[in-house]
Amino acid sequence: MKFGRRSERLMGQPGISFHLNIPPSKDAVGMDVFKSQSWNHSMKKALLFLSLTLAVSTTVNADEVTRCSTVDPSPDVMAAITAKALATPHSNPPAVIKIAWHEIIKSDGTGAISTERMREQISDLNRSMQANGIPITFQLASWSEYTSDSWFSSCEDNQDMRDILAIAPQNYINVYSCSDASGSLGKASIPYFLQGDEGSKENFVYVNFNTLPGGEGPYAEGATLVHEIGHYLGLVHVFEIGYGVCAAGNNPLTGTGNWSGDFIMDTPPQSMPTAGCPMVAPSTCPGSQNSIHNYMDYSNDICLTTFTPGQRDLMYAATSLLRPTLWAGGGGAARASVLAPIKIP
Numbered sequence: 001m002k003f004g005r006r007s008e009r010l011m012g013q014p015g016i017s018f019h020l021n022i023p024p025s026k027d028a029v030g031m032d033v034f035k036s037q038s039w040n041h042s043m044k045k046a047l048l049f050l051s052l053t054l055a056v057s058t059t060v061n062a063d064e065v066t067r068c069s070t071v072d073p074s075p076d077v078m079a080a081i082t083a084k085a086l087a088t089p090h091s092n093p094p095a096v097i098k099i100a101w102h103e104i105i106k107s108d109g110t111g112a113i114s115t116e117r118m119r120e121q122i123s124d125l126n127r128s129m130q131a132n133g134i135p136i137t138f139q140l141a142s143w144s145e146y147t148s149d150s151w152f153s154s155c156e157d158n159q160d161m162r163d164i165l166a167i168a169p170q171n172y173i174n175v176y177s178c179s180d181a182s183g184s185l186g187k188a189s190i191p192y193f194l195q196g197d198e199g200s201k202e203n204f205v206y207v208n209f210n211t212l213p214g215g216e217g218p219y220a221e222g223a224t225l226v227h228e229i230g231h232y233l234g235l236v237h238v239f240e241i242g243y244g245v246c247a248a249g250n251n252p253l254t255g256t257g258n259w260s261g262d263f264i265m266d267t268p269p270q271s272m273p274t275a276g277c278p279m280v281a282p283s284t285c286p287g288s289q290n291s292i293h294n295y296m297d298y299s300n301d302i303c304l305t306t307f308t309p310g311q312r313d314l315m316y317a318a319t320s321l322l323r324p325t326l327w328a329g330g331g332g333a334a335r336a337s338v339l340a341p342i343k344i345p
Contacts (some may be wrong), residue, residue, distance in 0.1 A: 234318025277303035
């Protein structure tokens, strides 16, 4: 079988094999369903059989993971760019953002993601936005699978891998799934570090494949991708600025109060992440309670349900300022182009 030009670039890479999961065609829930006129019915059945027989345990142990390894900017950088972003004229109209998903699996099939789990993940991502008044729809524009034991355990920070696989980072959020040896469940590039370089292949999101819906454990309901997409669009952790400190001085955006948290006015001051899903929200700063249900905290997936209006505004403002070509012309206008699928002759 011959592969298209893009996949041929991988054929010479030691220990790496490639196959296309399926090129896209949009369905009602915003996920791309797969079809290709070059595939016959028996090939489709064979791939379905393989996806079932390669199913693996999807348990995530809360004691053995790092919830997120995204590097947040310094308070000074965060304050300056947040102020600039929010001061830049923008609006929050409906928007479409497309995802290019790179599924890295081991030679024994570990890491394989079923169509059902992928469908539920994209649907969950969209529900998380729409339920909080954020009119952004995510569509899966490309889903490709690569077999590499070395990539599987290193895809979180493997820049050589991203240099090979990344697809038009200025137009698509490139998501890489594997099970990185670091134990991290997720990581994303925050736009403040790559100002003016939308096409850099350092623009990425990584998620542990175990975190997609359908698994077992406290982090297997799909909230990790929601959390990391929040980072990618400009949000930091609700506890990040002044981590461990509640009286760190005046907020540079307002000149008053304290700046522990995330510089967003409608998320309460919080100095430490939340663990588990407590019945009563703990208080890590005087006079406020942790945002235990906020996607940018560290609570268990089942606990995470909210973004605030302030977070919505910052996602739109930061993306319009720093990642404008994610949507045509900036300002949230939906892109008209669709990523061309990888074709098998």
